[in-house]
Amino acid sequence: MATEYILEINNLKTQFVVRRRRVVRAVDGVTFKVRRGKILGLVGESGCGKSVTAHSIMRLLPKTAVIPEGSILFHPEGGESVDMAKLNPTGRKIRSIRGNEISMIFQDPMASLNPVYNIGDQIIEVLREHSKITKKEALERAVRMLELLSIPKASERIKDYPHQFSGGMKQRVMIAMGLICRPQLLIADEPTTALDVTIQAQIIELIKEMQSEFGFSTIIITHNMGIVADMADDVAVMYMGKIVEFGTKEDVFLNPLHPYTQALLKSVPILGNAGEDKLIPIRGVTPDPSEMPPGCAFEPRCDFATEACKTCVPGRVGVTDSHIVRCVHCIGEKLDD
Amino acid sequence: MTESNVLLELNNIKKYFPITAGIFRREVGAVRAVDDISLRVYRGETLGLVGESGCGKTTLGKCVVRLLEPNSGSMQYNFGGEMRDLLSLNAQESFAARRKIQMVFQDPYSSLNPMKTIYQSFDEPIRIHSDRNKEERRELIARLLEAVNLHPEYMYRYPHEFSGGQRQRICIARALCVDPELVVCDEPVSALDVSIQAQVLNQMKDLQEKLGLTYIFIAHDLSVVEYMSDRIAVMYLGQVLELAPARSLYDRHIHPYTQALLSAVPVPDIRAKRERIILEGDVPSPADPPQGCRFHTRCQYCHARCVEEMPKLEPLAADPEHFVACHLAEERFAAVGT
DSSP states (O other): OOOSEEEEEEEEEEEEEOGGGOEEEEEEEEEEEEETTOEEEEEOOTTSSHHHHHHHHHTOOOTTEEEEEEEEEEOOTTSOOEEGGGSOTTSHHHHHHBTTTEEEEOSOHHHHSOTTSOHHHHHHHHHHHHSOOOHHHHHHHHHHHHHHTTOTTHHHHTTSOGGGSOHHHHHHHHHHHHHTTOOSEEEEESTTTTSOHHHHHHHHHHHHHHHHHHOOEEEEEESOHHHHHHHOSEEEEEETTEEEEEEEHHHHHHSOOSHHHHHHHHSSOOTTSTTOSOOOOOOSOOOOTTSOOSSOTTGGGOTTOOHHHHHSOOOOEESSSSOEEOOTTOOSEEOOO | OOGGGEEEEEEEEEEEEEEEETTTTEEEEEEEEEEEEEEEEETTOEEEEEOOTTSSHHHHHHHHTTSSOOSEEEEEEEETTEEEEGGGOOHHHHHHHHHHEEEEOSOTTTSSOTTSOHHHHHHHHHHHHOOOOHHHHHHHHHHHHHHTTOOGGGGGSOGGGSOHHHHHHHHHHHHHTTOOSEEEEESTTTTSOHHHHHHHHHHHHHHHHHHTOEEEEEESOHHHHHHHOSEEEEEETTEEEEEEEHHHHHHSOOSHHHHHHHHHSOOSOTTOOOOOOOOOSOOOOTTSOOSSSTTGGGOTTOOHHHHHSOOOOEEOSSOTTOEEOOTTHHHHHHHHOO
C-alpha cells in the first residue's frame, strides 16, 4: 500500500512519570505527516520534545516513558502499514524495522560509536542483523558505502577504531551505519550540532546527495533555522510538546503565522545584516514542562496574547491545505487534533 | 581610529603547549595554539574573533586576561595614555591591571560557584579590588544586577535558582563589578537557546553603550559575531587570516578561508541562493601545522608559493583597514571589485 506519506503521526502523546507521580508531557498531541522522498525539518528549542518525538517513532524511550495516546503509522513501500506506537518496544517486529527500514543518526558521533570495536564491525553489525549475508560480503558493502560518503582509503580505514577518526569523519561513519541497510526513512537528530561550520556544510551536502541517490525520506531535527531553510521541504515548528506550525518551507519561512515562529525568525542574527536590524528577543523563558500554563503554552511570552489564549488550548487550524497553525488568532478550517 | 585610541596592542603573541612523552615527560613537540598573532584593540569597539574549534581563539582570549602566560610576544596596554607591556609589569602593577581586563566564560552553569550566593560571588572581587564598605558593596551589586535586568533581591539566591540566560547575565554583571575597561567574552551565548541568545546579546550591546566598554567577542557562530562586532578577525590554526570591519568582511572577503566559512553558514532565508564552497578534509593538527600558508592544504587556489612561504597579515593597498594574510590578496581584491 503505497500512499503519498511514509509516516503519519496522529495525536501522539509521550509522557514521563517523574518524582511524586508528576507527569511531564514531553510530547503532547503531535500530528504531522512525512511525504515520501522528502525532507521534513523538525525545529524547536531544547526541551520542546523534538528528540522525544524521534525516540517515540523508533520506540527507543526509557522505561519511565509511556505513550498513552496516538498512533505512528509507518507505510513502507511494498509492505504493510504498521502502527509503531502499538508495537512492543523490545519485540521482534520493531527490531526488524529499527535500523533496517527506519534508521537514526544521533547528535554526538563521539558518544554514539563504541570505542572498543573497529568501525567495520560496527557498520556490518546492522547489516548482518537484518539480512543473511557473509561477513566478507558485508564488509565489501560497508567499504562501498564509506567510499560513497567520500572517506578516503575506505578499504584500509574500515579496520580503524573510532578514536582514529575526526568528528566529521565519525559522523560520516554514523551516516554509513544509518544507510547501509537502505532504509526508507532516516531520522537525523541534530546531526551537525557537534561539528564546526565547514564540516557541518560537508555533512549537510552529503545527506542531501545521499537522499537524491537513494530516495529515502528524512526527518531532520535541529534547532538551527538556517539548516532547515537549507535542507527541508516541509517544516514543523515545535514548542512545549506541540507542533505549533506546520507547512512547506515556503509557508513557514515566507508567511510565518504563529507568533512563536515569527519571534524565532526575528531573534536570530542573519549573516550579512551586520547588526543593522536589532534582534528582537523572545521575552521570558520556556515554562516548566510539569507546570504548563492552562491555555496556549506560548501565551506568557506572546506579544499578541489575549484573554482567550489564557484559557483554552488552541486547536489545529488549516490556513491552506499545506499550512497548519495552532493559534486562536489564525483563521481557517478547524482540524481534528 | 587613531594611535591614542588603541587600548590593547598584541605583538607577536605565541602560546605553545608542550606535548610530552615517556616517563621523564620529555618534550616531543608543541601544540601551536596561538602562533604569532599581532592585533590592535581600539577603545570602545567590539573586536570579534571567529574560527573553528582548535583555531586558538579561546587561548588568545585567555592570554589577554592572563589566565595563560604567552610564551613570547608583548601586550601593550593603554594606562591612561601611557602604553605599557602587561607581561613586564611588577606584581603590584599587574594586580591593578587585572581589574581592567575581565572575562565572561562560555558555560554559565560551571562558571558560578554553586555553594555561594550571587552576593558572595560578587562581593569577593569588589572587596579585593576596592575599599568600599559593606553597605556600598551591597549597593553596587544591586545596581549591577539591575543593569542586566535582574531584580536586586536576587543577590541572595544561589545559581541553581536561575535559568541559563539569567546565569549568563549574572556572569556578565560579575565581570563588570570591578569596573573593567576591556571584557573578553568567550562564546557567551553558545550554551544558550536561540530565543535566549538575543536577550543576552542585546544586553551586552546596551551595557557597552552605557559604560563605554571594549569587548573582545569570541565565537564560532559567524552570524552572532557579525551582529556584535565592529571589526572581525578570522582565525585558523593559531593565526589571523583576515581582519576587517564587519561590513567589509562580509561584502569583500578576500581570503579563501573566509569565503568558505561565510558560505558554509546556513542562513534562515529560503530566498537567499548562495554558492556554497565545501572545504575538503579537516583542519590539520595544530601540533604539526602545514608549512607555508596554514590554509594551503584545503585551499582551491593553492599554488607553489603558498606551500613554501607563509603569507603575512598585511593591509590591502586600497583599504588600509582590511588586513589579509594571503599571497593572492591583491589579485583577489581586484577580482572582487569595490
